[in-house]
Amino acid sequence: MSSPPVDPYTRLQRLEDQRAVTDCIHSVCHVVDGTDAAAWLDLFTPDGVFTWRANDGAAPALDLHGHDALGAWFAQHRSNNPAGSQMHIVLHPIVSLDGDAARVRSAYQTLRVADGQIVVASTGRYEDLLVRSPDGVWRLAERHAIGAMMRQAAPARA
Numbered sequence: 001m002s003s004p005p006v007d008p009y010t011r012l013q014r015l016e017d018q019r020a021v022t023d024c025i026h027s028v029c030h031v032v033d034g035t036d037a038a039a040w041l042d043l044f045t046p047d048g049v050f051t052w053r054a055n056d057g058a059a060p061a062l063d064l065h066g067h068d069a070l071g072a073w074f075a076q077h078r079s080n081n082p083a084g085s086q087m088h089i090v091l092h093p094i095v096s097l098d099g100d101a102a103r104v105r106s107a108y109q110t111l112r113v114a115d116g117q118i119v120v121a122s123t124g125r126y127e128d129l130l131v132r133s134p135d136g137v138w139r140l141a142e143r144h145a146i147g148a149m150m151r152q153a154a155p156a157r158a
Contacts, residue, residue, distance in 0.1 A: 018095045020138045021102045021130050028140070029088040032077070040074045041067050044140045045131060052145040062145075086112045090126065100132040101141075108145065124148045 006014075024043060031039045044050070050070060052062040064070050093106035105127055112121040129142040 014097060017097055017102070017132075017138070021095050021097070021104060022093055024130060024138045024140065025090055025093050025104055025106060025126075025128065028143075029090050032074075032088055033083065033086060035078060035083050037071055037074050037078075041071055042139070044070055044143075045133065048140050049142045050140075050145075051143070052147070054147045056146060058147075081112075086110060086121065102128075102130045102138065104128040104130065122147060 028043055031043060044067065047066050048070060050062070050064045050073070051060040053060045062073070064073050087110070089109045089111070091107040091109070093104050096103045105125060107125050108123065109120055110122045111118055113119075114121075124145055124147040127142075127144045127146065128140055130138045131141045133139050
């Protein structure tokens with residue numbers, strides 16, 4: 001059984017929303033690797049949440065709520081990881097729209113420079129909730145990062 005046809009305006013709005021949501025998800029990578037703290041905060045709602053845990057069963061090792069906490073984390077993150085020393089990459093976002101809310105599941109990788117080499121520092125997935133803000137911009141209400149394939153020490157060479 002096929003779905004009833006949807007009018008062109010509704011289809012176009014859905015495509016525009018999916019694109020705007022995907023643009024926000026991709027923008028996070030560019031901004032978190034840069035130096036613009038105001039741009040970082042603008043990606044989140046004022047009460048936005050950002051968590052990170054090592055794997056599905058782990059408790060959050062990072063649990064930030066609101067712009068004050070997000071801004072403090074960004075400053076510390078930039079201090080610990082100077083711009084140009086890492087690159088966040090988001091892969092395969094799947095967007096599910098529901099009116100002015102969107103759920104997105106995507107994969108991530110983080111590359112870093114270590115001992116003069118580029119290494120994969122972390123991998124995992126993002127589970128995001130975005131909302132259309134009163135100004136019409138899609139922003140993160142929640143970002144949950146869950147690690148996977150944690151890097152282990154390389155075996156000793158003979």
